[in-house]
Amino acid sequence: MATRKTLLSMAADSWPVAKDELLRHVEDVVEVRRVGEESAVLEAERTGVRDLALLARRVPLVFPRHLTDVVAEYDHAAEGLEAVVDLVDSALREQAVGDEVSLQIWLSGKTSYKFSQQDAWAGASRVLSERGYSVTRAGGSVVVSVCFTPKTAIVGVNRVSDSLSSWPGGEVRLSKSPEQVSRAEFKLEELFKVFPIDEGIDPKGAALDYGAAPGGWTRILAGRGYRTTAVDPGDLDARVLELPGVVHVRTTAGNFLRESDERFDLIVNDMKMSPDRSSRLMVDSARLLKSFGVAVTTLKTGSHRVLEQIDEAFAILGAEYDIEFARQLRHNRNEITVVLRRFG
Template sequence: MGEESAIVETGKSTARDLAELVERVPMVFPRHLTNVVAEFDHANAGLDSVIDLVDAAVRELGGRELGPESEISLQIWLSGKVSYKFSRHDAWERAAEVLSGRGYRVTRAGSAVVVSICFTPKSAIVGVNRVADSLSSWPGGEVRLSKTPDQVSRAEFKLEELFKVFPIEDGGDALDFGAAPGGWTRILAGRGFRTTAVDPGDLDPRVLRLPGVVHERTTAGNFVRSGKGRFDLIVNDMKMSPDRSSRLMCDGAALLKPFGLAITTLKTGTHHVLSQLDEAFEILGSEYDIEFARQLRHNRNEVTVVLRRFG
């Protein structure tokens, strides 16, 4: 398998069962799921063999997942360092040709059912399942965002990706801990939040000019102790250990309205990741329900967590 992929063998469970478990527990590392219907060693074979496998897998499924004349999203992605003699574009075109020949309408996204091909260093893995059970509608869960002229920092991608996979209602009063230079504040303001940006450092002048943005030039701890305001949403992307970040969010819970939401990134690094997450979740559980926790594509060595304050 590749660096970011794995096959889980079960008795009777499906991607739907695992998706429900991922959301309920939560499990932080899965970003995309599919029901594997075939695996093929492509190290010594060309594109024709892989496409024949796709054809056989779809033909075998028949009407179990794919009804006659269904619309299908065809997704292809790579996992790990992959070297082969055909491009991903070529693979998509040939697989789409086969599926179209069997009467299916093939799209890149937007259909209820997805046929997946994941190329790893040694094999091609074919999967078929409902997009609703995939955790992400993007191939392999690799949400790709483009930089805009207004972007203040690359950290914005993390919040943008979160809003794509975990929609949050726009508008209200938001508090941004450690806001400088203002990337997350800019995203929140763009979604209609009146945002208090807390940071002793400077914000980008473009952010300060946005409607509803107020800069409190102080530390997060001092602002919490001041007890100013009540907020619908608190966000925190500060660089600190997961336990410290979690304790800050618990202290800040007093500034949230009942059932208000909080978003924080837990920066675990690469060592003792699971034990750090266990400790952080235990701390956060004293003030919040954990509604979502996942290592997003733009996270690198951290986990994004969405919390809801107890009523």
């Protein structure tokens, strides 16, 4: 029986739990094998890239960052760059995808090939253009992925909507700005790029940031137009305090929750606490959210009993929220980012 293969990316440190998660939720698995530092191939009897994308959207799967439907795998050291282009061209013709494609080339682990990632993209793009394709880095409805691993190169073709991320391998690259006050900003900034958390809420509305100091997430929210209440007994960066609409309340999250009767469009929480405590705080905070308001929290699982901690946290959160999105983003470290929508 012919099987289906899907290439997926995940954090290198999360490989064991990512594999366990796939084995738990994909019933027809034949094999899950690691092919690179941050990549694996799932082989299944029937489950393909669209099925896995649906599982990720329904939030049984939180560790895959990028998916692609494998159409070819070969020894890149023996074949060279020309073989990449020929395989991509053949795959496109077999898939009958039309003449407009996004081309993504990414690396997973140390490789021995003798051309750069940029050389590979430029060479493949040039030849595909000569053969009648309109090639972009992003924006097309169909994406061609070429992943170089230590032993093989893997070519995938599928719809962008099934890829989970429009970035090659799900590797969202963000640059530090002069205004940045903390590394934690990258997590919220990445979330805004990969999931439309503003949909259905007032982008000029009121936001609450628990554990705000030194003010990174508050800065991101204020920059998007939210009137932001920053709750933390510690100090905020002076530049954040000067931003329009920012109010610093010097207290703990628990004290604020007990004493406040304000209503917010968005509540965010990146505090260092166990997933069950973080989840209970968000459930208790639901009364501060407007109907269908949005909450964002990071669940800091560490590296032990990860899936069990996530299960427990989701069960707690389900008392007040729909879980709209949950994923280990590139800028997460031993944690996942969760987007919640309060029941109406």
